[in-house]
Amino acid sequence: MQGRNxxxxxxxxxxxxxNLKLWAVILSAILIAATxxxxxxxxxxxxxxxxxxxxxxxxxxxLDEPGMSADKIAFSAMGDLYxxxxxxxxxxxxxxxxxxxxxxxxxxxxxxxxxxSGSNPYHDLVIVSGSDWSDRKYVQKRIAYCNGIxxxxxxxxxxxxxxxxxxxxKRGIYIADKDGKNHKLLTSDGCQPxxxxxxxxxxxxxxxxxxxxxxxxxxxxxxxxxxxxLEDGSCDRETTNPSWFPDSRRLLVSNSIKQPxxxxxDLDQDSxxxxxxxxxxxxxxxTSIVQAxxxxxxxxxxxxxxxxxxxxxxxxxxxxxxxxWNLADGTQKEISLHQGIYYLGDFDWWHALP
Numbered sequence: 001m002q003g004r005n006x007x008x009x010x011x012x013x014x015x016x017x018x019n020l021k022l023w024a025v026i027l028s029a030i031l032i033a034a035t036x037x038x039x040x041x042x043x044x045x046x047x048x049x050x051x052x053x054x055x056x057x058x059x060x061x062x063l064d065e066p067g068m069s070a071d072k073i074a075f076s077a078m079g080d081l082y083x084x085x086x087x088x089x090x091x092x093x094x095x096x097x098x099x100x101x102x103x104x105x106x107x108x109x110x111x112x113x114x115x116x117s118g119s120n121p122y123h124d125l126v127i128v129s130g131s132d133w134s135d136r137k138y139v140q141k142r143i144a145y146c147n148g149i150x151x152x153x154x155x156x157x158x159x160x161x162x163x164x165x166x167x168x169x170k171r172g173i174y175i176a177d178k179d180g181k182n183h184k185l186l187t188s189d190g191c192q193p194x195x196x197x198x199x200x201x202x203x204x205x206x207x208x209x210x211x212x213x214x215x216x217x218x219x220x221x222x223x224x225x226x227x228x229x230l231e232d233g234s235c236d237r238e239t240t241n242p243s244w245f246p247d248s249r250r251l252l253v254s255n256s257i258k259q260p261x262x263x264x265x266d267l268d269q270d271s272x273x274x275x276x277x278x279x280x281x282x283x284x285x286x287t288s289i290v291q292a293x294x295x296x297x298x299x300x301x302x303x304x305x306x307x308x309x310x311x312x313x314x315x316x317x318x319x320x321x322x323x324x325w326n327l328a329d330g331t332q333k334e335i336s337l338h339q340g341i342y343y344l345g346d347f348d349w350w351h352a353l354p
Contacts, residue, residue, distance in 0.1 A: 052077045055344075056089040058335050059322070074101050074110055076345035081112070083133070092133050099123065100148070103350035105155045110348075111139070113149050113160075125149065125160060127178065139180035145171070148192035151178075152218075153199045159218075161191040161204070173204060175218055186221055190214065192241050197296070198248040205230075205242065213242055213253055213265065228265050230255055243293040252301065254292035262292050262303060276303075276325070296351040301325040304344060320344050 055077075063071050063086055073084040079097025083090040100113035109129040116122050123146040125139040139158065148161035161173045173190045176183035186193075186202070193204040199218070206214040211230040217223040230253075243252040251265040262276040292303035306320045322344070324333045 052080070052082065053089065053091075055335065056082045056084050059084050060086065060089070072103070072107055072350045073347065074103065074350075075347035076101060079345070081110075090133070092128065094128075098345065099146070101346045101348045102150050103348050104129075104151050105153055107350040109155075111149050111151060111158060113146050123162070125158075125180070137179065139176070139178070148173075148194075148204070150194045150202075152195050153197055157218075159186070159193045159195055159202055161193055173202075186218065187216060187224060194242050194244060196244050196248040197246050200248065203227075203242040203244065203251055213251065215251075215267065227251070227267055228253065228263070241291060241293075245294045246296050246298045250294075252292055252294040254303065260305075262301065291347070293347075293349060295349055299326065299328055301327065302347075302349055304347070306344075322347075 056075075059073060059075075063073070063084070071085075075082050075084075076098035081092040081094060081098045081101070083092065094112070094114060096114050096116045098112055099115040102111045103109075104111065104127075109127050110133075112126050112128060114124045114126060116124070123143040124141050125143065125146065127137045127139060129135045129137075140160075140162070143162045146160060146162040148159075150159050152158065156178060157175055158178050159173060159175050162171070172188040173186045173193050174183045175186050187204075189208050190204040190206045193202050195202050195218070201215045202218055203213060203215050206212050206224075206226070212226045213228040213230065214224055214226050216225075241254055243254075244250075245252065245264075249266065249268050251267060253263045253265060255261060255263070292301055294301055302322065302324055304320065304322050306318070322335050326332070
């Protein structure tokens with residue numbers, strides 16, 4: 001009896017030919033589905049890559065503007081980094097997506113804010129340089145939060161708004177050597193810091209008591225003062241960001257929370273003028289986001305619009321475009337991205353001073 005039970009158990013444990021065939025069919029179906037899914041994902045990624053490359057090539061037309069032959073443009077799209085010059089277009093492969101970009105004053109290096117997503121997201125600040133952009137120097141690693149990076153005009157220091165991972169660090173705006181050493185806390189709140197071309201002031205978005213544009217001297221934390229109060233704003237570079245004109249007196253501020261607009265602040269006169277109301281740019285805007293920078297030639301502004309057709313939430317209804325605005329004659333050049341293909345991330349434009 002005992003032997004017969006053992007034989008029965010042994011027989012039950014042996015898979016039948018029917019079961020083996022069934023499992024083979026199931027595994028085959030799974031493999032086919034996985035392969036098809038990978039091929040579909042790969043084809044989508046390839047389509048996006050081709051369209052972003054096409055956009056980058058079109059962007060070179062901006063460099064054909066008179067007096068702009070030495071310009072370079074860096075932008076991120078879907079986390080990838082693209083460099084555009086008169087010589088062509090380069091794609092720089094990085095470990096993880098690019099969050100923010102800023103050129104060094106000499107145009108030979110890029111300071112990047114890279115964001116690693118996941119259950120414990122963090123940021124790395126890294127400088128890339130070299131003839132093939134393969135040189136990587138990490139300024140800060142595993143920062144818990146970061147919104148805003150910039151160089152000092154002499155290229156020796158950097159400023160960044162972070163909440164570092166180290167417990168002894170406070171959240172705020174920091175200044176450090178370009179290698180990340182000798183960091184010091186400039187102010188305990190604020191974001192999107194940007195250094196004036198003459199090095200005398202740093203502009204940023206303060207949020208104590210409501211969003212506002214503030215300036216501070218890099219060596220004098222007590223010099224902080226408000227220059228303009230925003231109706232609304234955030235620490236996201238794509239919704240509210242200051243940008244200096246080369247005279248270090250005027251400040252360009254874009255705001256897209258409620259009524260998208262570009263404002264030019266005259267810090268000597270404590271005045272602001274609305275230069276461009278972006279709600280009228282498309283005629284059928286439901287949502288509009290702007291990011292704007294003043295170029296170092298003092299004659300041009302580059303800005304980005306993101307919008308969708310009113311009442312439509314499908315991806316085919318979303319649009320982006322990048323515009324180059326000539327302040328002298330008011331003309332604008334435009335590059336529209338492919339319909340439904342977004343998202344154009346951060347961008348920075350380096351211009352060689354004469």
